[in-house]
Amino acid sequence: MIEALKERVNDDAALVRRGRYLSTTFLLEVGPTAWLISIFEGRVVSVTRGPFVMPSSSFALRASEAEWQKFWSNRPPPGANDLMALIKRRALKAEGDLQIFMAHLRYFKEALAKLRPEGGSL
Amino acid sequence: MSVQFEPIVGRYMHLDLFGRPNRIYVEEAGEGTPLLCLHTAGSDGRQYRALMNDARIIGSHRVIAFDMPWHGKSSPPPGWHNEEYQLTSAHYTAMILEVMAALGLDRPILIGCSIGGRIALHLALEHPQSFRAIIGLQAGAHVDPYYDLSFLHRPDVHGGEVAAAIVSGLVGPDAPERERWETLWHYMQGGPGVFKGDLYFYKIDGDIRGRVAEIDTKRCPLFLLSGEYDYSCTPEETLGVAGSIAGSEATIMKGLGHFPMSENPEEFLEYLLPVLEKIDAK
Numbered sequence: 001m002i003e004a005l006k007e008r009v010n011d012d013a014a015l016v017r018r019g020r021y022l023s024t025t026f027l028l029e030v031g032p033t034a035w036l037i038s039i040f041e042g043r044v045v046s047v048t049r050g051p052f053v054m055p056s057s058s059f060a061l062r063a064s065e066a067e068w069q070k071f072w073s074n075r076p077p078p079g080a081n082d083l084m085a086l087i088k089r090r091a092l093k094a095e096g097d098l099q100i101f102m103a104h105l106r107y108f109k110e111a112l113a114k115l116r117p118e119g120g121s122l
Numbered sequence: 123m124s125v126q127f128e129p130i131v132g133r134y135m136h137l138d139l140f141g142r143p144n145r146i147y148v149e150e151a152g153e154g155t156p157l158l159c160l161h162t163a164g165s166d167g168r169q170y171r172a173l174m175n176d177a178r179i180i181g182s183h184r185v186i187a188f189d190m191p192w193h194g195k196s197s198p199p200p201g202w203h204n205e206e207y208q209l210t211s212a213h214y215t216a217m218i219l220e221v222m223a224a225l226g227l228d229r230p231i232l233i234g235c236s237i238g239g240r241i242a243l244h245l246a247l248e249h250p251q252s253f254r255a256i257i258g259l260q261a262g263a264h265v266d267p268y269y270d271l272s273f274l275h276r277p278d279v280h281g282g283e284v285a286a287a288i289v290s291g292l293v294g295p296d297a298p299e300r301e302r303w304e305t306l307w308h309y310m311q312g313g314p315g316v317f318k319g320d321l322y323f324y325k326i327d328g329d330i331r332g333r334v335a336e337i338d339t340k341r342c343p344l345f346l347l348s349g350e351y352d353y354s355c356t357p358e359e360t361l362g363v364a365g366s367i368a369g370s371e372a373t374i375m376k377g378l379g380h381f382p383m384s385e386n387p388e389e390f391l392e393y394l395l396p397v398l399e400k401i402d403a404k
Contacts (some may be wrong), residue, residue: 075295078351082291085353095265102273103280105287 001115002028002035006044008114016042019107024100026056028112031065042107059096061112067091072115083109130174132195137224138303139191139199139217146186146221147195152180155254155402156230158222159187160238162260162381163324164285165308166194169235172387176200178395182402186230190219192316194308207319210327214241219249231401233394235259236355236380237324239346243334243363250342255401257345257394260352260380262359263331265324274318282310285317294351299387305384328391339369343404345397347390349378371397 009015019042028035034050036057063071063086070080081087083105086092093099101108129151137144149167151174159170167187174185189196218241222230231254234242239261246256269288273279286309293302308315331332337344344367348360357374364372375382375393382390 078357079353081295081351082353084269084288084291088353098270098273099278101286104276105284106290109287109290120327 002030002037002049003047005037005111006047009018009044009111012110012114015107015110018042019104019111022100022104022107024058025056026096027055027060027062028102029060029062033065044111057096058100059094059098061092061101063092063096071112072117074117076116084110092095128175129180130170130171130322130388134195135188135221135224137220139220140213141218142190142201142341144199145197146188146191148186148221148225149174150184150186151175152183152185154180154182154184156227157183157185157398158218158230158232159229159383160218160232160234160241161184161187161189161193162236162238163320164193164289165305165381165384166190166195166196166311168308169305169381169384171384171392172218172391173383176387176391178391179398183231183398186225186227187325190217192313192319193333198313208327209237209320209323211241211244211323214323214328215244215248218245219252222252226338229254231255231257231398233257233259234261235383237320239323239330239355240324240328240330243330243337244328245331246337246339246342246344247330249339253342255404257397258360259347259348259382260349260360261346261363262355263363264329265359267321267325271318271321271325274321275315281314281317282293282312285312287288289380292352292354292380293385294349294382296377297379300390301385301387305381308384319372334363335366337367339367343401344370345401346372347375347378347382347393347397348372349375349380349382351377351379354380377389 023040025038036048038046132149135146135148150286161169166189192198239258242256242258286306344362346360364370
């Protein structure tokens with residue numbers, strides 16, 4: 001399912017344009033499963049499933065499978081509708097060099113919302 | 123080609139605050155009972171555009187919204203370029219009372235959202251005689267910081283982009299696209315460090331948990347309206363505040379978020395109009 005990120009992000013020309021100054025690799029943890037997601041100038045170039053021996057990433061987003069499932073539902077309930085909502089409830093941990101995450105916060109919110117069944121919205 | 127003008131009229135008011143001259147932008151529409159509107163942190167009075175355009179409200183109310191100094195079309199006071207802006211409870215309270223006096227408002231109804239909802243609680247406690255009634259939107263007694271506020275004001279993160287991105291999830295899921303993005307645009311337009319400076323009041327200085335139960339609703343009726351999807355001031359927080367204040371009335375607004383009057387005016391007015399009717403009947 002996470003692999004769909006590549007096509008869904010890259011198919012959204014406006015999202016890619018907003019990410020044109022973003023090139024990084026970040027770690028996404030869905031419960032016990034880790035994914036490395038590489039972005040180059042706003043396009044997702046690879047989505048690689050762990051486990052990894054020595055994963056290098058600029059930052060990591062970590063939440064339980066149940067929390068991500070709520071976030072990725074079509075109409076997420078209050079408290080699960082946004083990355084900041086998850087962070088507020090301490091359900092999502094954002095760790096590492098968060099300057100990249102915060103400078104491109106709208107991009108990361110919209111990109112991850114792409115994994116909702118209908119392609120996602122804010 | 124025909125054009126249409128809204129009933130809103132804006133003016134600049136020159137007012138000394140805390141020993142310094144301020145140029146403050148004030149908008150208003152309608153005639154009748156004064157209804158003074160306070161915008162959220164990092165935004166401005168445009169959030170109340172729908173109230174000022176609604177015939178059901180402006181037919182019997184004089185609706186007024188001012189942009190706080192540093193916000194919207196109001197300027198920061200002279201000397202600002204060497205200061206760090208920080209809103210405090212004392213300054214916020216004094217500013218509202220000074221603006222009311224300058225505009226000659228006699229016991230207005232006060233409506234404030236978020237930081238405006240928080241200061242509404244302060245005013246209900248400390249100045250109940252100055253208001254006909256107080257309506258707190260997204261009003262809580264305290265919010266713990268839940269992200270590193272320094273990201274709101276540093277040169278390697280665009281202040282407007284990050285402010286809007288931080289609050290975007292606070293808009294409820296049913297908000298019409300046009301109103302959602304209008305609401306976020308106001309955040310994108312905020313001056314450097316202003317949203318952060320407002321949050322000093324919201325998350326640190328304005329904590330009123332210890333005193334909120336002392337509010338006397340017999341002296342000033344208090345209504346609390348909060349959106350279901352607000353994770354900054356949650357419905358639980360609003361209901362907790364309401365539960366501790368005898369005589370207050372709280373309503374949780376389904377599908378709405380942190381900016382009800384701006385993100386989804388049509389839905390919000392269904393909640394607000396009955397409250398105004400109740401106040402006007404008193």
